[in-house]
Amino acid sequence: MDETFVVIGGDAAGMSAASKAKRDEPDLDVVVFEKGQWVSYGACGLPYYVKGEIQSLDELVSVTPEEFREERHIDLRTGHEVTHIDPENRTVTARSGDGETVQPYDHLLIATGAAAIEPSIDGIDLDGVYTLGSMTDGKELREFVARSRESSPSDQPDRGPACQYLENCTGPVAVVGGGYIGIEMAEALVANDFEVHLFQRGDRVLRGFSQATSEAVAEHLEDQSVAVYLDAEVESIEGSAAVEAVATADERVPVEMVLLGTGVSPRTELAEDAGIELGPTGAIATDAYRETNLPDVYAAGDCSEAEHVVTDEPDYVPLALTANRHGRAVGQTVAGTPSVAGGIAGTAAVKAFEVEAARTGLLDEEEAREAGFDPISKTIDAKSRAGYYPEGGTVRVTLTADRESGRVLGGSLVSEYGEGAVHRSHALVGAVTEGATVDDLANYDLAYAPPFNTTWDPVLTAAKVLDGEL
Amino acid sequence: MDETFVVIGGDAAGMSAASKAKRDEPDLDVVVFEKGQWVSYGACGLPYYVKGEIQSLDELVSVTPEEFREERHIDLRTGHEVTHIDPENRTVTARSGDGETVQPYDHLLIATGAAAIEPSIDGIDLDGVYTLGSMTDGKELREFVARSRESSPSDQPDRGPACQYLENCTGPVAVVGGGYIGIEMAEALVANDFEVHLFQRGDRVLRGFSQATSEAVAEHLEDQSVAVYLDAEVESIEGSAAVEAVATADERVPVEMVLLGTGVSPRTELAEDAGIELGPTGAIATDAYRETNLPDVYAAGDCSEAEHVVTDEPDYVPLALTANRHGRAVGQTVAGTPSVAGGIAGTAAVKAFEVEAARTGLLDEEEAREAGFDPISKTIDAKSRAGYYPEGGTVRVTLTADRESGRVLGGSLVSEYGEGAVHRSHALVGAVTEGATVDDLANYDLAYAPPFNTTWDPVLTAAKVLDGEL
Incomplete structure (x- = not known):
C-alpha cells in the first residue's frame, strides 16, 4: 500500500490512529503534524503534577517523539501547525520554524482536540489567571505553587475560614468551575496548603453526575477545607496588573490566583475552513467509522462528537478513552479493516480528595x-x-x-x-x-x-x- | 390470602424468601423450620471470625430470630428439623425437643443448603479435624486457635520452612483444599502465626479460575509463608486419638490440626424422599421460577442447581448471592407476582492475603x-x-x-x-x-x-x- 495517512494533532486520538495504522499496515506512510513539542501525553495527570505527586512532566508522556519515529516508524513532525486543508487536491499545509510544507494525503485524520474555555469576563487577561489545558499550563501552575509556598511564611496569621485545616496557609486562590478539573485542582492546591475558594455557576458541583453524588462530593470538599460557592458565577476578576479578587453578583473574594476549570470547546476552525460539517453539539460530525462529510477525511478525539449508546444521538463528551478508542479505530480502518469505533455512554470518573x-x-x-x-x-x-x-x-x-x-x-x-x-x-x-x-x-x-x-x-x-x- | 408458606431452612435462601413473601403479602402465614439455632447468618464471614477480625459470632447475623418474629411477623421455629415432606397431603413433619409437629402448607420452599464434604479417608474422625460449614464449626476453630496460641511459647525453635516469616510460630497445621475456603482459612491461620501446609489434589489452587490467576495466587500464598502442595491428594490422616500428620502418596507432613476445605454437596435427602427430582449436577432441579417437579414446591440456595447464562444448562454453584436472589424471587412468586429468578454466571471472588x-x-x-x-x-x-x-x-x-x-x-x-x-x-x-x-x-x-x-x-x-x- 503506497499511500499516505496524514494526522493533524499528536495526542491521544492522533497518535493512537498513527500507531495502529502503521502497525497494521507497515507499507503505509504515516505523517503526524503536532504544533507543540509534546505528543501522546496524559493531560489527565496534570493535576497530580501540580499537586506534586508526579515529579516530572516527562512521566506523563507514554511514548516519546523519538520512540514514535524510531520504533514505530511514524514521520512525526512536532512544531508544525497545520494552517490549511485542501480537500480538492488532498493536501494539508503546515507551518513551522523552517517555513511552510504542503503535504499530500490519501487519508486524513483531524485530531485537533479541544481548548480550555476562557469566559469573556473582565480581568481574564490579568497575571495570575490560569487554565489547565496543556503541558505548558501544568508547568506554569506548578511554578506558581512553588513560588507561593516559598514566599508564604509558616507563621502568618489565618487568612480566612477555609484556612482552618491547613498547616501553613497559603493563598487564597480561586478555582472557577466545579467539574472534574476544578475538583482535582482544588485537591492539588489544598495539598499544597492553599486556601481554596471554589465557584460553581450552577447549583451543584459535578453537574453531569446525580444530585446525590454532587451533594456528597460538595460536602466532602467542604470537609477538606475547600470553600464551595454554589449558584456563584464569577462575573469579573479584579486587579491592576495581577489578580486581586474575584467578584460574583453577591460578593467579592480576595484571591492571589484564579484557576479556570470552565470546560473545553472543540477546536474545529481548521475543519470548518475546509468545508467539514459540524454536528448539533458544535463539534465535528462523523459517521460510525469516524469519517466526516469529506471522503477519506476522519475526525476523532476531543474535536469531534460521538453517538450516545442510550439516545443514539450525537453527543460531545471529550474524554481520553474515547479519543484513544476512536483514534485506534480510524487507524485500523485506514490500514484496510473498516472498523466501527463504538458509541459513548458519557462515562466519567473523578477522585476528589478521599472520595x-x-x-x-x-x-x-x-x-x-x-x-x-x-x-x-x-x-x-x-x-x-x-x-x-x-x-x-x-x-x-x-x-x-x-x-x-x-x-x-x-x-x-x-x-x-x-x-x-x-x-x-x-x-x-x-x-x-x-x-x-x-x-x-x-x-x-x-x-x-x-x-x-x-x-x-x-x-x-x-x-x-x-x-x-x- | 389465607394461605401458608412453609420454608425449610433458615439461612440466606430461606429467610430471603420468607421475608419477601411476608412483606409483599402480609396476610400470608409464613412458617420457617430451622434445625439449628442460628438463622440468616453470613457463613462467608466465618474465616474472618476465626482470623480474629470479627469478635463475636453475633456480628455475622444480619437479622436475629427475634427480629424475624417480632418485626417481620414470621413464625420462625429454630431447633426444628423437618424429617418428612408429604406432597400428597401438603404437609411437612418437623421434630423438635418438644416432639413432632405436622404443618400443612400451600407453598413450600426447600432451602436445606449444602454440607461440607468429608473425604472418605482414614483418620477423618480423629480429634483435630475440622470443617467450616456452620457457625458451630467456626466457634470450634476459633477455640482451637486460642488454645494453640496460649500453649505455644514464643521462644520455641523454628518448626519448619513455612515458619520463617512468622513471629511466634504455632502449629504446624494442614489445610486440605485450595478453593476459596481453604485459601481464606490459610490467611486466617497465618494471621494467628500458624505454620500452614496447604494441600491441593489438582495441579493448581482455585480450580475454577484461570490458570494465570491460580498461579498468581499460589505464588502469593508461598510469599505469605504458606507451604503449597500441588497434585497432592491427602490419602490419610494419621494419629492415635488426635491428628499427628497428613500423608499424600509422596510424603508425610506432621501437623496438629487439619482443616478440610474440600467443597460442599447439596442436602437433598429430604427432597429425594418426597419424590423431588434432582438434576444432572446432583442438586435439586427447578424451572426458571425455582419450582421443582412437584407443584408449589420450590427449591433455592445451596441445595439446588441453576441455569448458567452462557451454556443455558443447569449448573451447581452454591454461593450466597444466588441463594439470596433465588430465595427472594420465590418469596415474590409465592406472594402473587410470578418472578423468574435469573441465571448464574458462576461468578466468584476471593481475597487471599494481599491479593x-x-x-x-x-x-x-x-x-x-x-x-x-x-x-x-x-x-x-x-x-x-x-x-x-x-x-x-x-x-x-x-x-x-x-x-x-x-x-x-x-x-x-x-x-x-x-x-x-x-x-x-x-x-x-x-x-x-x-x-x-x-x-x-x-x-x-x-x-x-x-x-x-x-x-x-x-x-x-x-x-x-x-x-x-x-
Missing part, C-alpha cells in the same frame, strides 16, 4: 424526556463491604431507568476513595450499553465476598430498589 | 467445547492505575471467547488487594450475561481517571488483545 465518583449514561431527567424516555431515579446508600468486615464505608448509588420499558438509562456512584464507586460503575456501563432492564441488572451474578461488598453489591441493591418502584 | 481475584462465566476450555463453543483465551498484565500515578499495581486479566462468534464466554482477574480485580470483574459479568462479543466489550465506555486505571481499563486491554487474535 471517588463515577457516572454513566443518561441521568438528567430533562435530557431523558427529550430522548423519548419517562425517567425515574432512585438513590440508595449501601455498605461497601460486608457489615461485619473491618473497615469499609458507604457506596451511594443513583440509578435512572425508563419507567415503561424498565431500561437502565444511567447511574451515578460515590464512595470513600478505595471503596469502589468507580470500578463498580463498570456493571452499569455494561447494563446501559447493552440496553439491559433494571430487572436484568438486579439479576446480574456479580462477584461477592465479604471484603468487597455485601451479598448484594450496592449496584444490585439499587437495581432491586428501583425495580420495586417500576 | 484479590474474581472469575465469571465459562473458562475451562473442555467445558466450553462441550457446550458447543470453540474457546480461545488470552491473559494480559496491565497497570491498575495510570503509569505516572503514585502507588498502584498490576491487574492480570484472562479473557475467554468463542472463536467463531466472538462471544465473551468468561474471564478471570487477579490483582493486589485494593487494586480492583474483583470490582472490575463487574464489567465482565455484564458482557457475559448479555452475550456481548469481545469487540462489544472492547468498546465499552468504562470509567477512567488516573487514580483508577490506565486510559483503557485492564478489562478493555484484555478485550482489545483477544479481539486481535480472533
Whole structure:
C-alpha cells in the first residue's frame, strides 16, 4: 500500500490512529503534524503534577517523539501547525520554524482536540489567571505553587475560614468551575496548603453526575477545607496588573490566583475552513467509522462528537478513552479493516480528595424526556463491604431507568476513595450499553465476598430498589 | 390470602424468601423450620471470625430470630428439623425437643443448603479435624486457635520452612483444599502465626479460575509463608486419638490440626424422599421460577442447581448471592407476582492475603467445547492505575471467547488487594450475561481517571488483545 495517512494533532486520538495504522499496515506512510513539542501525553495527570505527586512532566508522556519515529516508524513532525486543508487536491499545509510544507494525503485524520474555555469576563487577561489545558499550563501552575509556598511564611496569621485545616496557609486562590478539573485542582492546591475558594455557576458541583453524588462530593470538599460557592458565577476578576479578587453578583473574594476549570470547546476552525460539517453539539460530525462529510477525511478525539449508546444521538463528551478508542479505530480502518469505533455512554470518573465518583449514561431527567424516555431515579446508600468486615464505608448509588420499558438509562456512584464507586460503575456501563432492564441488572451474578461488598453489591441493591418502584 | 408458606431452612435462601413473601403479602402465614439455632447468618464471614477480625459470632447475623418474629411477623421455629415432606397431603413433619409437629402448607420452599464434604479417608474422625460449614464449626476453630496460641511459647525453635516469616510460630497445621475456603482459612491461620501446609489434589489452587490467576495466587500464598502442595491428594490422616500428620502418596507432613476445605454437596435427602427430582449436577432441579417437579414446591440456595447464562444448562454453584436472589424471587412468586429468578454466571471472588481475584462465566476450555463453543483465551498484565500515578499495581486479566462468534464466554482477574480485580470483574459479568462479543466489550465506555486505571481499563486491554487474535 503506497499511500499516505496524514494526522493533524499528536495526542491521544492522533497518535493512537498513527500507531495502529502503521502497525497494521507497515507499507503505509504515516505523517503526524503536532504544533507543540509534546505528543501522546496524559493531560489527565496534570493535576497530580501540580499537586506534586508526579515529579516530572516527562512521566506523563507514554511514548516519546523519538520512540514514535524510531520504533514505530511514524514521520512525526512536532512544531508544525497545520494552517490549511485542501480537500480538492488532498493536501494539508503546515507551518513551522523552517517555513511552510504542503503535504499530500490519501487519508486524513483531524485530531485537533479541544481548548480550555476562557469566559469573556473582565480581568481574564490579568497575571495570575490560569487554565489547565496543556503541558505548558501544568508547568506554569506548578511554578506558581512553588513560588507561593516559598514566599508564604509558616507563621502568618489565618487568612480566612477555609484556612482552618491547613498547616501553613497559603493563598487564597480561586478555582472557577466545579467539574472534574476544578475538583482535582482544588485537591492539588489544598495539598499544597492553599486556601481554596471554589465557584460553581450552577447549583451543584459535578453537574453531569446525580444530585446525590454532587451533594456528597460538595460536602466532602467542604470537609477538606475547600470553600464551595454554589449558584456563584464569577462575573469579573479584579486587579491592576495581577489578580486581586474575584467578584460574583453577591460578593467579592480576595484571591492571589484564579484557576479556570470552565470546560473545553472543540477546536474545529481548521475543519470548518475546509468545508467539514459540524454536528448539533458544535463539534465535528462523523459517521460510525469516524469519517466526516469529506471522503477519506476522519475526525476523532476531543474535536469531534460521538453517538450516545442510550439516545443514539450525537453527543460531545471529550474524554481520553474515547479519543484513544476512536483514534485506534480510524487507524485500523485506514490500514484496510473498516472498523466501527463504538458509541459513548458519557462515562466519567473523578477522585476528589478521599472520595471517588463515577457516572454513566443518561441521568438528567430533562435530557431523558427529550430522548423519548419517562425517567425515574432512585438513590440508595449501601455498605461497601460486608457489615461485619473491618473497615469499609458507604457506596451511594443513583440509578435512572425508563419507567415503561424498565431500561437502565444511567447511574451515578460515590464512595470513600478505595471503596469502589468507580470500578463498580463498570456493571452499569455494561447494563446501559447493552440496553439491559433494571430487572436484568438486579439479576446480574456479580462477584461477592465479604471484603468487597455485601451479598448484594450496592449496584444490585439499587437495581432491586428501583425495580420495586417500576 | 389465607394461605401458608412453609420454608425449610433458615439461612440466606430461606429467610430471603420468607421475608419477601411476608412483606409483599402480609396476610400470608409464613412458617420457617430451622434445625439449628442460628438463622440468616453470613457463613462467608466465618474465616474472618476465626482470623480474629470479627469478635463475636453475633456480628455475622444480619437479622436475629427475634427480629424475624417480632418485626417481620414470621413464625420462625429454630431447633426444628423437618424429617418428612408429604406432597400428597401438603404437609411437612418437623421434630423438635418438644416432639413432632405436622404443618400443612400451600407453598413450600426447600432451602436445606449444602454440607461440607468429608473425604472418605482414614483418620477423618480423629480429634483435630475440622470443617467450616456452620457457625458451630467456626466457634470450634476459633477455640482451637486460642488454645494453640496460649500453649505455644514464643521462644520455641523454628518448626519448619513455612515458619520463617512468622513471629511466634504455632502449629504446624494442614489445610486440605485450595478453593476459596481453604485459601481464606490459610490467611486466617497465618494471621494467628500458624505454620500452614496447604494441600491441593489438582495441579493448581482455585480450580475454577484461570490458570494465570491460580498461579498468581499460589505464588502469593508461598510469599505469605504458606507451604503449597500441588497434585497432592491427602490419602490419610494419621494419629492415635488426635491428628499427628497428613500423608499424600509422596510424603508425610506432621501437623496438629487439619482443616478440610474440600467443597460442599447439596442436602437433598429430604427432597429425594418426597419424590423431588434432582438434576444432572446432583442438586435439586427447578424451572426458571425455582419450582421443582412437584407443584408449589420450590427449591433455592445451596441445595439446588441453576441455569448458567452462557451454556443455558443447569449448573451447581452454591454461593450466597444466588441463594439470596433465588430465595427472594420465590418469596415474590409465592406472594402473587410470578418472578423468574435469573441465571448464574458462576461468578466468584476471593481475597487471599494481599491479593484479590474474581472469575465469571465459562473458562475451562473442555467445558466450553462441550457446550458447543470453540474457546480461545488470552491473559494480559496491565497497570491498575495510570503509569505516572503514585502507588498502584498490576491487574492480570484472562479473557475467554468463542472463536467463531466472538462471544465473551468468561474471564478471570487477579490483582493486589485494593487494586480492583474483583470490582472490575463487574464489567465482565455484564458482557457475559448479555452475550456481548469481545469487540462489544472492547468498546465499552468504562470509567477512567488516573487514580483508577490506565486510559483503557485492564478489562478493555484484555478485550482489545483477544479481539486481535480472533
